[in-house]
Amino acid sequence: MGFTDDLKRAWTAGGRDNISILAAGISYYVFLAIVPLLAAAVLGYGLVADPELVAQHIADLAQSLPASAAELIGGQLEAVVETSGSTKGLGLLLALALALFGARNAAASAVTAIAMAYEDEGQRSFVRANLFALAITLAGLLGMGLVVLALAATAALAGILPELSGLGRFIGQLASYLILGAAGTAGIAFLYRRSPPAMQPGWRQVLPGAIVSSVAIMALTALFGYYVANFGNYNATYGSLGAVVVLLTWLYLSAYAVLFGAEIAAVRGR
Numbered sequence: 001m002g003f004t005d006d007l008k009r010a011w012t013a014g015g016r017d018n019i020s021i022l023a024a025g026i027s028y029y030v031f032l033a034i035v036p037l038l039a040a041a042v043l044g045y046g047l048v049a050d051p052e053l054v055a056q057h058i059a060d061l062a063q064s065l066p067a068s069a070a071e072l073i074g075g076q077l078e079a080v081v082e083t084s085g086s087t088k089g090l091g092l093l094l095a096l097a098l099a100l101f102g103a104r105n106a107a108a109s110a111v112t113a114i115a116m117a118y119e120d121e122g123q124r125s126f127v128r129a130n131l132f133a134l135a136i137t138l139a140g141l142l143g144m145g146l147v148v149l150a151l152a153a154t155a156a157l158a159g160i161l162p163e164l165s166g167l168g169r170f171i172g173q174l175a176s177y178l179i180l181g182a183a184g185t186a187g188i189a190f191l192y193r194r195s196p197p198a199m200q201p202g203w204r205q206v207l208p209g210a211i212v213s214s215v216a217i218m219a220l221t222a223l224f225g226y227y228v229a230n231f232g233n234y235n236a237t238y239g240s241l242g243a244v245v246v247l248l249t250w251l252y253l254s255a256y257a258v259l260f261g262a263e264i265a266a267v268r269g270r
Contacts, residue, residue, distance in 0.1 A: 122198025
């Protein structure tokens with residue numbers, strides 16, 4: 001069977017596994033984890049860098065999201081930076097530990113949903129499940145840090161070519177998308193491999209689904225951002241909650257793409 005058949009089987013399996021409902025659950029947990037995740041990022045990288053600079057880099061990364069969602073995250077970043085400025089020494093480490101613990105639920109919900117796509121009935125112990133979720137959270141923060149550094153280096157490289165400003169901007173934007181796509185694919189593929197408690201799918205099995213998921217997230221982000229900017233007046237309907245609804249919707253679309261990619265990986269192993 002070809003890849004088109006895999007897509008059809010994954011679509012059918014996704015409907016059977018109710019991935020639309022699972023994606024809603026993941027988006028809820030990720031939404032609740034945003035503030036702890038931002039705090040963990042600023043506090044963690046703030047150990048070796050200026051927290052305000054770290055926050056600025058994260059805000060730049062968030063610009064790829066729909067505008068109102070990026071503004072919401074930017075506001076939360078400002079609050080986190082103000083709080084982190086008065087946190088020192090042991091208090092800083094304690095705040096970082098609490099932030100990571102609060103963010104682990106987002107990773108745990110994604111791991112559980114991906115394992116359901118594989119129909120893996122294995123179980124991790126309570127301690128192992130929480131340690132694994134914390135490890136996923138730490139890996140995600142480290143990956144985000146590497147992406148931020150790579151994007152900053154790309155922007156700096158494009159900026160040193162003033163005589164080729166148009167070409168430099170194009171190269172910088174293209175490199176940014178490639179970096180985000182590659183990082184997203186690698187992270188999602190890792191989740192597909194490690195989430196099932198009992199199974200150990202290979203890279204060849206999970207990579208196509210991870211690529212589909214990463215490309216889908218980038219495409220959905222661009223399309224949804226265009227829709228929100230030009231057609232969807234969420235503030236008129238939801239008032240001050242408009243930015244929250246936009247962010248939740250984007251999280252839902254992204255979670256659905258990740259779970260659909262997991263279904264592709266699962267059917268390729270059957």
